Amino acid sequence: xxxxxxxxxxxxxxxxxxxxxGEIIPELPLDFPSPIAIVQHLHPCSDDFLVTDLNExxxxxxxxxxxxEKLKQGxxxxxxxxxxxxxxxxxxxxxxxxxxxxFARPAIDVLFETAAxxxxxxxxxxxxxxxxxxxxxxxxxxxxxGGLVIVQDPESAEADIMPRAAxxxxxxxxxxxxxxIVDFLLKKI
Amino acid sequence: xxxxENENIEVELLLxxxxxxxxxxxxYYSRASIKxxxxxxxxLTKLNTISEMLGQVLYDVKFFETLLLDFSVNVTEMFRxxxxxxxxxxxxxxxxxTYPFLKIWHAGCATGEEVYSLAIILKEEGLYDKTxxxxxxxxxxxxxxxxxxxxxxxxxxxxxxxxxxxxxxESFANYYTAKYDSALIDQSLKKxxxxxxxxxxTDGVFGEMNLILCRNVMIYFQKELQxxxxxxxxxxxxNLGFLCLGTKESLMFSEYExxxxxxxxxxxxxxxxx
Ligand SMILES: C[S@@+](CC[C@H](N)C(=O)[O-])C[C@H]1O[C@@H](n2cnc3c(N)ncnc32)[C@H](O)[C@@H]1O
Numbered sequence: 001x002x003x004x005x006x007x008x009x010x011x012x013x014x015x016x017x018x019x020x021x022g023e024i025i026p027e028l029p030l031d032f033p034s035p036i037a038i039v040q041h042l043h044p045c046s047d048d049f050l051v052t053d054l055n056e057x058x059x060x061x062x063x064x065x066x067x068x069e070k071l072k073q074g075x076x077x078x079x080x081x082x083x084x085x086x087x088x089x090x091x092x093x094x095x096x097x098x099x100x101x102x103f104a105r106p107a108i109d110v111l112f113e114t115a116a117x118x119x120x121x122x123x124x125x126x127x128x129x130x131x132x133x134x135x136x137x138x139x140x141x142x143x144x145x146g147g148l149v150i151v152q153d154p155e156s157a158e159a160d161i162m163p164r165a166a167x168x169x170x171x172x173x174x175x176x177x178x179x180x181i182v183d184f185l186l187k188k189i
Numbered sequence: 190x191x192x193x194e195n196e197n198i199e200v201e202l203l204l205x206x207x208x209x210x211x212x213x214x215x216x217y218y219s220r221a222s223i224k225x226x227x228x229x230x231x232x233l234t235k236l237n238t239i240s241e242m243l244g245q246v247l248y249d250v251k252f253f254e255t256l257l258l259d260f261s262v263n264v265t266e267m268f269r270x271x272x273x274x275x276x277x278x279x280x281x282x283x284x285x286x287t288y289p290f291l292k293i294w295h296a297g298c299a300t301g302e303e304v305y306s307l308a309i310i311l312k313e314e315g316l317y318d319k320t321x322x323x324x325x326x327x328x329x330x331x332x333x334x335x336x337x338x339x340x341x342x343x344x345x346x347x348x349x350x351x352x353x354x355x356x357x358x359e360s361f362a363n364y365y366t367a368k369y370d371s372a373l374i375d376q377s378l379k380k381x382x383x384x385x386x387x388x389x390x391t392d393g394v395f396g397e398m399n400l401i402l403c404r405n406v407m408i409y410f411q412k413e414l415q416x417x418x419x420x421x422x423x424x425x426x427x428n429l430g431f432l433c434l435g436t437k438e439s440l441m442f443s444e445y446e447x448x449x450x451x452x453x454x455x456x457x458x459x460x461x462x463x
Binding site (some may be wrong): 066067068080083084086087088089094095096097098099110113114117118120145 | 193197219220221222224225226262264405408409412436437438439442
């Protein structure tokens with residue numbers, strides 16, 4: 001696929017996330033140019049069913065991020081449950097068990113903010129369905145450092161609080177339905 | 190993006206200052222997390238830049254101590270990752286039973302919850318009386334708390350659940366006494382534990398351990414520092430000693446990888462073979 005203008009795509013999703021992600025990730029081709037990192041709020045003791053399931057349905061390799069792992073094309077990384085996922089300046093992941101942020105660990109803000117620091121204007125952030133405010137500060141940071149932010153249309157989101165909070169906090173670039181988000185990623189729009 | 194670059198330089202200088210002035214070495218900690226904490230602290234002060242913080246750190250010990258607390262993430266639980274403790278009991282305890290005397294080192298013990306968890310297991314397995322436990326951390330404020338062995342009452346429910354999932358044999362209530370809004374760890378669990386100050390970034394080896402636990406500490410370290418710590422553990426344990434890491438930690442990037450073999454991979458329990 002033709003190179004996107006973004007070196008990393010970070011996605012934040014909560015309530016209804018499994019379904020929403022299921023409509024995006026399996027649509028992406030094997031040569032999709034940017035690595036993708038996802039924070040999905042989960043119950044602390046949930047297992048990696050989501051990861052295994054999504055991996056089976058996708059052409060890209062879906063896995064949990066390991067600490068010190070380098071972000072690579074062809075991979076979709078999930079934050080492990082109960083750990084914050086951070087991106088370092090050398091484009092590797094690190095994990096932390098620091099306090100909850102926005103009542104969550106992993107927290108979307110932590111991933112988004114560190115992605116923005118490491119990739120600056122080459123960061124694409126996507127906020128999907130969710131019933132809390134996590135991700136809005138991170139979206140703001142991505143915009144501050146020149147990246148792009150897309151938010152799922154609250155009207156069509158299973159839970160609209162998180163998309164609305166992001167739209168309110170940051171000057172987001174696009175508000176789109178899931179299928180349009182896929183089109184954007186595939187450079188069809 | 191000059192703002193980010195300036196901040197990165199400032200972070201570097203701040204960590205260098207802390208090292209030279211106070212001897213605490215955070216220079217080889219994972220940056221993203223350290224930077225977040227610095228900026229979090231900055232937002233709580235009236236200072237505008239990290240450079241201004243640098244002056245404050247140099248001239249105000251109290252401020253440095255606050256920052257030190259910010260840097261040492263002390264989040265912990267009793268029987269955190271219950272399956273780990275369950276496997277420890279099943280796979281490691283039977284081997285430990287064969288030794289006449291046991292030495293165990295908890296590195297980065299935070300407020301002690303993990304140490305007391307292991308103490309409970311040792312007690313239930315009848316090994317506690319022949320065991321000496323060394324629990325260390327580089328943060329003295331935290332160590333002081335660890336010694337007291339006080340757990341907030343609102344955690345008891347979670348810990349009881351963890352204890353059961355970890356294969357606990359008694360009632361968890363046997364191990365604490367409730368007082369007002371907190372619970373006090375049973376005195377009998379404390380007698381075999383020595384708490385002391387030890388910094389994995391700057392201090393040396395510790396003695397002939399049979400078992401070393403260092404969980405969720407090295408995820409904050411860059412590769413070089415991880416190597417240092419793992420080397421330290423290797424040199425501080427007897428041959429065939431056990432090393433336990435956090436669920437998301439590994440020896441994969443370390444130069445000592447081949448000196449250990451996994452006992453139970455998923456539980457991150459290793460054994461020294463060289
Ligand atoms: C997240 S806690 C882990 C507590 C416990 N081991 C657990 O897994 O629940 C990390 C601890 O490591 C300590 N620590 C960080 N850097 C250290 C160093 N260089 N030397 C010794 N302890 C350190 C911190 O003070 C903190 O108490």
